[in-house]
Amino acid sequence: MKRVYLFCSAGMSTSMLASNMQQVANEHNVDMEVKAFPHEKIREIVAEYHPDCILLGPQIKYLYDETINIIGNNIPIMVIDSGDYGMMNGEKVLKTAIKLMRSFKK
Numbered sequence: 001m002k003r004v005y006l007f008c009s010a011g012m013s014t015s016m017l018a019s020n021m022q023q024v025a026n027e028h029n030v031d032m033e034v035k036a037f038p039h040e041k042i043r044e045i046v047a048e049y050h051p052d053c054i055l056l057g058p059q060i061k062y063l064y065d066e067t068i069n070i071i072g073n074n075i076p077i078m079v080i081d082s083g084d085y086g087m088m089n090g091e092k093v094l095k096t097a098i099k100l101m102r103s104f105k106k
Contacts, residue, residue: 001031001032001033002031002032002033002052002053002101003032003033003035003049003050003051003052003053004021004032004033004034004051004052004053004054004055004094004097004101005034005035005036005037005045005049005051005053005054005055006018006021006034006035006036006037006054006055006056006057006080007036007037007038007039007042007045007054007055007056007057007060007067008036008038008039008056008057008059008060009038009039009057009059009060010038013057013085014036014057015036016088017036017080017085017088017090017093018034018035018036019034019090020088020089020090020091021034021090021091021093021094021097022034022035022090023090024090024091024094025094030094030098032094034094039056039060039063039067042054042067042070042071043070043071046070046071046075051075052075052076052101053075053076053077053097053100053101053104054067054071054075054076054077054078055077055078055079055080055093055097056077056078056079056080057079057080057085058079058080058081058082058085061079064077064079076100076101076103076104078096078097078100080093080096081093081096084096
């Protein structure tokens with residue numbers, strides 16, 4: 001199972017997007033766990049669950065470099081497109097995460 005974890009400032013709107021993404025994954029029989037967390041918990045979440053992909057909400061894109069410094073280059077990280085985020089387009093964000101994981105080189 002692949003783990004795609006979303007992080008944002010509080011986790012509220014991102015939780016809705018994660019739920020939408022999980023629903024799309026389930027409908028297409030994609031073995032994936034999609035969850036959302038507040039960015040302040042990223043160290044403990046990464047250490048405990050070892051996600052396969054990290055997506056940052058557009059409202060914390062300024063934390064992108066800090067996130068890389070925290071977790072290193074072993075996990076693909078990207079900022080969610082603000083248009084897809086605003087529209088809660090779980091299918092498109094999920095497809096983008098899958099493409100990111102496939103193209104990632106450790």
